[in-house]
Amino acid sequence: MSANALLVIENLSISFGRGDKARRVVEGLDFSVAPGECVAVVGESGSGKSVTAFSVLGLTGFNGGTIETGSINFRRRDGSVVDLARADERLMQSSRGDEIAMVFQEPMTALNPVFTVGEQIAEVLRQHRGMDRQQAAARALELITRVQISDPARRFTQYPHELSGGMRQRVVIAMALACSPRLLVADEPTTALDVTIQAQVLDLMRDLAREEGMALLFITHDMGVVAEMADRVVVMRKGRKVEEQAVAKLFAQPRETYTRALLNAVPKLGSMAGTVGPLAFGADPKTARPAPTVNAPLLEVKNLSTWFPIYKGLLKRHVGDVKAVDDVSFSIGRGETLSLVGESGSGKSTTGRSILRLAKPHAGQVLLEGQDVLKLDREAMRAKRRDMQIVFQDPYAALDPRLDAFEQIVEPLVIHGVDKGSALRDRAVELVRRVGLEEEHLDRYPHEFSGGQRQRLCIARALSLSPKLIIADESVSALDVSIQAQVVNLLIELQQELGLSYLFISHDMGVVERISHRVAVMQYGRIVEMGTRAQIFEAPSQAYTRALIAAVPVADPTRGHYQSTKTKELIPA
Amino acid sequence: MTELTATIAPTLAPTRKGKPSLFATLWSRANLFTRINLGAFALVLIVAATAHWIAPFDPDAQKLLARLKPPMGFAGANGTNILGTDQLGRDLLSRTLHGLQLTMAIALIGSLISLVLGTTLGVVAGYARGWFGGFIMAVVDIQLAIPFTLIALVVIAVFGNSLPVLIITIGLAGWEVYARIVRAQVLATSRMPFVEAAVAAGAKHDRILFKHILPNIVSPIIVVWTMTFSALILAESSLSFLGLGVQPPTATLGSMVGLGRDYLASTPWIALVPAIAIMFVSLQVLLIGDWLRDALDIRLK
Numbered sequence: 001m002s003a004n005a006l007l008v009i010e011n012l013s014i015s016f017g018r019g020d021k022a023r024r025v026v027e028g029l030d031f032s033v034a035p036g037e038c039v040a041v042v043g044e045s046g047s048g049k050s051v052t053a054f055s056v057l058g059l060t061g062f063n064g065g066t067i068e069t070g071s072i073n074f075r076r077r078d079g080s081v082v083d084l085a086r087a088d089e090r091l092m093q094s095s096r097g098d099e100i101a102m103v104f105q106e107p108m109t110a111l112n113p114v115f116t117v118g119e120q121i122a123e124v125l126r127q128h129r130g131m132d133r134q135q136a137a138a139r140a141l142e143l144i145t146r147v148q149i150s151d152p153a154r155r156f157t158q159y160p161h162e163l164s165g166g167m168r169q170r171v172v173i174a175m176a177l178a179c180s181p182r183l184l185v186a187d188e189p190t191t192a193l194d195v196t197i198q199a200q201v202l203d204l205m206r207d208l209a210r211e212e213g214m215a216l217l218f219i220t221h222d223m224g225v226v227a228e229m230a231d232r233v234v235v236m237r238k239g240r241k242v243e244e245q246a247v248a249k250l251f252a253q254p255r256e257t258y259t260r261a262l263l264n265a266v267p268k269l270g271s272m273a274g275t276v277g278p279l280a281f282g283a284d285p286k287t288a289r290p291a292p293t294v295n296a297p298l299l300e301v302k303n304l305s306t307w308f309p310i311y312k313g314l315l316k317r318h319v320g321d322v323k324a325v326d327d328v329s330f331s332i333g334r335g336e337t338l339s340l341v342g343e344s345g346s347g348k349s350t351t352g353r354s355i356l357r358l359a360k361p362h363a364g365q366v367l368l369e370g371q372d373v374l375k376l377d378r379e380a381m382r383a384k385r386r387d388m389q390i391v392f393q394d395p396y397a398a399l400d401p402r403l404d405a406f407e408q409i410v411e412p413l414v415i416h417g418v419d420k421g422s423a424l425r426d427r428a429v430e431l432v433r434r435v436g437l438e439e440e441h442l443d444r445y446p447h448e449f450s451g452g453q454r455q456r457l458c459i460a461r462a463l464s465l466s467p468k469l470i471i472a473d474e475s476v477s478a479l480d481v482s483i484q485a486q487v488v489n490l491l492i493e494l495q496q497e498l499g500l501s502y503l504f505i506s507h508d509m510g511v512v513e514r515i516s517h518r519v520a521v522m523q524y525g526r527i528v529e530m531g532t533r534a535q536i537f538e539a540p541s542q543a544y545t546r547a548l549i550a551a552v553p554v555a556d557p558t559r560g561h562y563q564s565t566k567t568k569e570l571i572p573a
Numbered sequence: 574m575t576e577l578t579a580t581i582a583p584t585l586a587p588t589r590k591g592k593p594s595l596f597a598t599l600w601s602r603a604n605l606f607t608r609i610n611l612g613a614f615a616l617v618l619i620v621a622a623t624a625h626w627i628a629p630f631d632p633d634a635q636k637l638l639a640r641l642k643p644p645m646g647f648a649g650a651n652g653t654n655i656l657g658t659d660q661l662g663r664d665l666l667s668r669t670l671h672g673l674q675l676t677m678a679i680a681l682i683g684s685l686i687s688l689v690l691g692t693t694l695g696v697v698a699g700y701a702r703g704w705f706g707g708f709i710m711a712v713v714d715i716q717l718a719i720p721f722t723l724i725a726l727v728v729i730a731v732f733g734n735s736l737p738v739l740i741i742t743i744g745l746a747g748w749e750v751y752a753r754i755v756r757a758q759v760l761a762t763s764r765m766p767f768v769e770a771a772v773a774a775g776a777k778h779d780r781i782l783f784k785h786i787l788p789n790i791v792s793p794i795i796v797v798w799t800m801t802f803s804a805l806i807l808a809e810s811s812l813s814f815l816g817l818g819v820q821p822p823t824a825t826l827g828s829m830v831g832l833g834r835d836y837l838a839s840t841p842w843i844a845l846v847p848a849i850a851i852m853f854v855s856l857q858v859l860l861i862g863d864w865l866r867d868a869l870d871i872r873l874k
Contacts, residue, residue, distance in 0.1 A: 356773050385775040398766040402788045402871055412774035445871050461770070 007033040012070035038216040040230035044480040048239040058092035098128040101176035105188040107168035111160040118156035124178040143174040166197035194343035199551035224553030265485035267510030280489040297331040304364035324350040326525035337502040342522035389462035393474035395454035399446040406442040431460040452483030602868035624674040628667035636662035672824035686744025691751025699759025758790040799862025803855030
């Protein structure tokens with residue numbers, strides 16, 4: 001092991017399962033981390049990046065895996081070198097949380113719900129530093145202050161469920177920092193957070209790492225985050241290292257085809273300036289078309305409000321309402337895409353569901369071709385549903401696991417009695433081909449498809465009744481970036497061919513910029529700003545919109561780090 | 574994008590053509606052990622159904638001279654009673670076969686009653702919610718709070734003691750377990766996006782229930798069925814013990830175990846023979862349930 005390295009991984013292979021069913025998920029991996037360096041391991045789902053992170057913490061067995069070959073040499077504080085791949089559990093327990101710490105993706109599950117956050121941080125100190133109760137509590141309070149949580153003294157005595165997602169992740173970071181570890185392993189630490197909160201947490205992690213001289217092993221799927229955080233990047237695919245480069249070089253001159261493809265699929269905010277309409281990834285900007293101009297809009301939403309009542313006490317007294325959607329108005333033209341953006345809890349999904357009457361609106365009008373769908377009786381509504389379809393976020397949950405692809409796709413046709421027998425089969429074949437799948441796929445069940453293919457099936461199902469409007473509720477958010485690009489391209493293509501209108505609900509500004517004609521920004525159930533894509537992205541008038549755009553990590557390391565000081569004042573953590 | 578599609582698009586295994594029938598699929602998913610077990614269970618059902626013809630003796634005929642004879646192969650066996658005799662000299666094999674018949678009838682029909690009743694009410698409670706769903710769950714809580722034997726006493730006091738009354742009473746003993754589990758499953762499943770997608774496509778309630786929700790909650794129903802089956806056999810024997818079940822001298826497996834208890838130290842076979850029969854049948858049901866649960870799950874291959 002070279003004298004200046006902190007962590008050296010050599011020829012690491014990890015497999016899951018035994019005997020015939022054994023599956024190699026990491027194969028012959030080599031890379032190293034120097035003290036104080038940030039190495040990002042990036043890859044799509046199934047690339048083995050998280051498994052690698054867990055192996056550094058000695059948690060491979062905990063997840064059911066086995067380290068087959070290779071070593072993970074780590075230099076301890078006293079200068080001695082241990083092989084974490086072979087270390088016994090006692091040694092791992094003493095170094096975990098002390099010399100190597102971890103930050104997980106989901107802060108709610110990483111914290112124990114029955115202890116206050118103060119107690120949990122103090123516990124780490126008492127375990128590894130042998131501090132008594134008072135010392136540990138004092139130091140814990142110091143740490144909470146350090147991770148910039150507002151009102152630290154009060155937070156100290158609160159339970160995890162009383163904190164927001166961003167604050168919880170800060171607490172997890174405070175716990176990780178408690179013993180000033182030499183290496184912090186972060187597994188997708190900001191993926192579950194809203195974009196503005198993500199920017200703040202990334203900022204915090206970078207500052208803390210610099211101040212503490214702590215090395216970061218950063219696991220992520222997001223090229224934007226990589227560009228913001230990393231000094232060096234390891235690209236993984238199917239358990240193998242594809243490429244390793246300094247961050248600037250990787251983005252400027254990627255060596256491998258896969259890396260290039262990955263980078264091309266990343267939506268880059270601002271790359272659409274000057275175009276007039278949605279643009280497929282990799283397409284010529286000149287082919288972008290503005291929305292067709294038709295006088296009457298397809299959909300008009302007027303003063304829509306959806307409130308969820310809050311009941312309290314034994315008698316279920318009505319004490320107030322959560323105004324999920326509050327007096328929202330917009331319209332969508334034929335062949336136009338209106339994107340609804342906002343952070344979690346802003347009411348964008350509820351808006352979409354209210355239009356379809358999957359949620360019960362409290363007031364307002366939803367006019368589809370001039371007819372108020374909220375006033376239709378049950379039978380008329382059923383008939384009207386032919387014109388509006390929805391594509392959900394999680395394509396696995398959106399397909400009935402017990403029905404094959406054919407039954408899923410033709411279900412809307414069967415419900416409305418459109419086709420029967422062989423005509424049904426012909427239509428299904430046409431639909432799967434339309435979304436880029438094959439006829440033979442019709443006999444398969446959802447679990448036999450990949451995530452992207454499943455989402456294609458959902459789109460085929462939504463298309464089956466030839467609707468005029470498709471509500472895409474975070475439809476590409478759960479997909480890997482390359483698959484996401486393919487599905488976005490498919491949506492754009494279908495719009496141009498079939499003249500569909502989309503209500504595209506998303507939190508991802510990069511994708512929104514690609515696919516939209518117009519954009520509406522939602523916050524706390526209201527639309528705070530609405531305009532053409534160029535207006536929103538190039539000249540936003542509202543501070544919130546500006547903050548939202550500024551917070552998006554840009555996949556360009558030369559742009560310099562995002563300064564979150566602006567948003568800190570605008571958005572409470 | 575083309576190179577991306579080429580490098581990343583996953584390859585799919587060759588597909589199968591056409592769809593085999595449900596039974597063919599289930600059978601193909603049974604391993605040798607399961608197939609043997611299925612054969613054995615079929616045999617049990619046949620033996621139980623034909624007990625009147627294949628039993629060597631009248632199950633209730635007493636022969637006091639041949640009392641307490643052990644099964645063949647043990648010292649003192651008399652050679653005509655293969656599994657020995659009880660304290661009244663009745664042939665244990667014949668009693669076991671007749672007992673099996675009655676016990677299987679009671680347990681199968683009784684469990685079917687609780688399954689259908691509990692599932693129906695659970696689905697209604699979970700899908701319709703509202704005041705009626707709340708009412709059903711209140712009834713479930715009440716039934717769970719009242720001892721079953723008390724209910725059985727009242728029912729039999731009112732309707733008299735007969736086999737149909739007994740079976741229905743036993744059927745009513747287990748429905749609340751199904752109702753609770755089915756309600757929870759329906760609540761969870763009906764919030765799944767695929768159900769919402771069906772709603773958004775314009776599906777009516779019957780389609781949503783029978784096409785989407787019920788097929789997805791079959792597994793827990795089967796698990797509950799297999800776990801309560803043996804409990805029902807024992808419920809019958811406890812009722813017999815209280816004098817509420819099948820009346821002596823008619824044999825059921827449960828009552829035979831109960832009667833054999835007094836002789837456990839001296840002539841253990843009187844209780845052991847029916848007890849082993851109960852164990853054997855319960856185990857078969859459990860194994861069949863296990864296989865059905867996995868075989869019906871399309872995701873497991």
